[in-house]
Amino acid sequence: MSHELVIGCVGKPSAGKSSFLNAATDSNAKVGNYPFTTIEPNYGITYYPTECPCKRFDKISVCSPRYGRCEQGTRFIPVKMLDVAGLVPGASEGLGLGNQFLDDLRSAHVLLHVVDVSGTTNEKGEETTGYDPINDIQWLKDEIHQWIYNNLWKRWGNIIRKQKATKVQADSILHKKLSGYGTRLFVVKEALERIDLKEPISLDGWDQDQLHKFVDSFLDVRFPTVLVLNKVDQSASDQNISRICSRYPDYAMIPTSALAECFLKKMRQQGYIQYKEGDDNFYTSDTVSTLKVCDEKVKGRLDKLQDLVLFRYGGTGVQLAIKTAVELKKFIPVYPVKNLKTLSCSIKGGDVLRDCMLVSKGTQVREFAGMLHPDLEKYYLYAEGINGQRLGESDEIQENNNIIKYTTAALESVGKDKDKDDDK
Numbered sequence: 053m054s055h056e057l058v059i060g061c062v063g064k065p066s067a068g069k070s071s072f073l074n075a076a077t078d079s080n081a082k083v084g085n086y087p088f089t090t091i092e093p094n095y096g097i098t099y100y101p102t103e104c105p106c107k108r109f110d111k112i113s114v115c116s117p118r119y120g121r122c123e124q125g126t127r128f129i130p131v132k133m134l135d136v137a138g139l140v141p142g143a144s145e146g147l148g149l150g151n152q153f154l155d156d157l158r159s160a161h162v163l164l165h166v167v168d169v170s171g172t173t174n175e176k177g178e179e180t181t182g183y184d185p186i187n188d189i190q191w192l193k194d195e196i197h198q199w200i201y202n203n204l205w206k207r208w209g210n211i212i213r214k215q216k217a218t219k220v221q222a223d224s225i226l227h228k229k230l231s232g233y234g235t236r237l238f239v240v241k242e243a244l245e246r247i248d249l250k251e252p253i254s255l256d257g258w259d260q261d262q263l264h265k266f267v268d269s270f271l272d273v274r275f276p277t278v279l280v281l282n283k284v285d286q287s288a289s290d291q292n293i294s295r296i297c298s299r300y301p302d303y304a305m306i307p308t309s310a311l312a313e314c315f316l317k318k319m320r321q322q323g324y325i326q327y328k329e330g331d332d333n334f335y336t337s338d339t340v341s342t343l344k345v346c347d348e349k350v351k352g353r354l355d356k357l358q359d360l361v362l363f364r365y366g367g368t369g370v371q372l373a374i375k376t377a378v379e380l381k382k383f384i385p386v387y388p389v390k391n392l393k394t395l396s397c398s399i400k401g402g403d404v405l406r407d408c409m410l411v412s413k414g415t416q417v418r419e420f421a422g423m424l425h426p427d428l429e430k431y432y433l434y435a436e437g438i439n440g441q442r443l444g445e446s447d448e449i450q451e452n453n454n455i456i457k458y459t460t461a462a463l464e465s466v467g468k469d470k471d472k473d474d475d476k
């Protein structure tokens with residue numbers, strides 16, 4: 053699985069997935085304006101907003117991201133977003149696009165489940181009234197669960213025989229069987245730890261209930277999910293949101309109106325409003341004289357949107373949903389630099405904080421060097437953090453050591469030669 057963070061967007065038909073993708077992604081993203089090697093047709097580019105170190109180090113005016121952008125110390129880091137289309141109940145049994153949908157999921161690290169909380173579409177996405185969106189939350193979980201469970205249960209006899217014959221630990225065997233889901237060993241270990249089994253774990257004693265428990269736990273770790281409670285601008289949404297919150301108090305969930313965000317972006321593009329993604333307000337020609345004057349119809353729509361969405365929920369929620377997804381999966385921005393004082397990314401100076409990558413929790417200092425360039429890992433000599441302190445090569449990268457300068461064996465000798473020259 054690639055180390056590039058991928059957010060998968062799932063949901064039943066008509067929940068508002070396409071609208072959410074339009075609202076969250078940058079359709080104007082120019083080729084070369086993002087770091088990804090390939091952008092397949094059902095991928096889009098969205099941005100994770102986070103505080104840029106340029107703010108802390110008083111370098112806002114010289115900060116120069118190569119990808120994404122930095123606005124007054126808020127860094128917008130490009131992230132891939134995948135449209136996992138075609139999910140209907142029964143997908144794990146092959147209905148709808150069936151396993152095609154489920155296969156697409158493999159490349160996602162974290163999911164956004166777009167739920168229509170207005171209750172105006174049934175489980176197939178057909179128009180109705182008074183539908184209970186709680187059904188959709190459970191149903192999607194069940195589909196993914198069933199897909200993984202069925203694949204394991206089919207081979208359970210073999211799995212047990214293999215463990216008996218080879219005496220290999222349960223986590224390694226399960227990891228092999230689950231590696232097709234883009235799973236690393238620590239994910240399986242964590243899933244097993246969460247269900248509190250005594251070591252050594254013998255899979256022989258597992259019945260179907262035990263396997264279901266494990267699959268549940270595995271899903272929580274492998275596919276953390278943010279519920280995107282969409283269509284909050286509709287009248288029944290408030291009540292449905294309250295019920296969902298009390299039913300699932302531990303879930304990450306964000307109320308959104310994808311339609312409102314799309315409309316605000318369109319009005320901004322046409323020069324009627326000034327609006328920044330994530331804000332709880334916008335400006336019209338009443339306060340900014342350079343903006344075009346809105347006609348009554350547009351003004352009415354904007355007023356309504358302001359009342360029902362921005363004032364009530366503090367924003368359209370679209371950007372917050374992306375932020376929540378990245379943070380739920382605990383991805384961390386890392387800034388490799390060539391000079392720890394100037395934060396420059398090139399030897400000759402300039403390009404301040406040019407590079408930034410999001411890496412998963414647990415990524416180590418030397419491992420990250422390899423992500424930047426294989427030679428950087430191969431000829432790795434040492435790494436330094438912001439105050440010049442040495443970082444251990446197996447130290448985990450965290451928020452407090454995420455500005456890193458690498459020195460390689462080759463560079464070191466170049467540096468020594470240069471020192472000799474300087475001494476002459």
Ligand SMILES: Nc1nc2c(ncn2[C@@H]2O[C@H](COP(=O)(O)OP(=O)(O)OP(=O)(O)O)[C@@H](O)[C@H]2O)c(=O)[nH]1
Nearest residue numbers: 064065066067068069070071282283309310311312
């Ligand atoms: N009121 C309201 N309507 C919305 C919102 N988001 C989407 N819709 C509407 O819901 C309908 C379905 O939206 P889509 O974005 O096409 O939904 P989808 O999930 O992509 O549907 P499929 O393509 O069938 O999978 C459209 O009429 C949208 O305008 C929202 O936030 N509020």
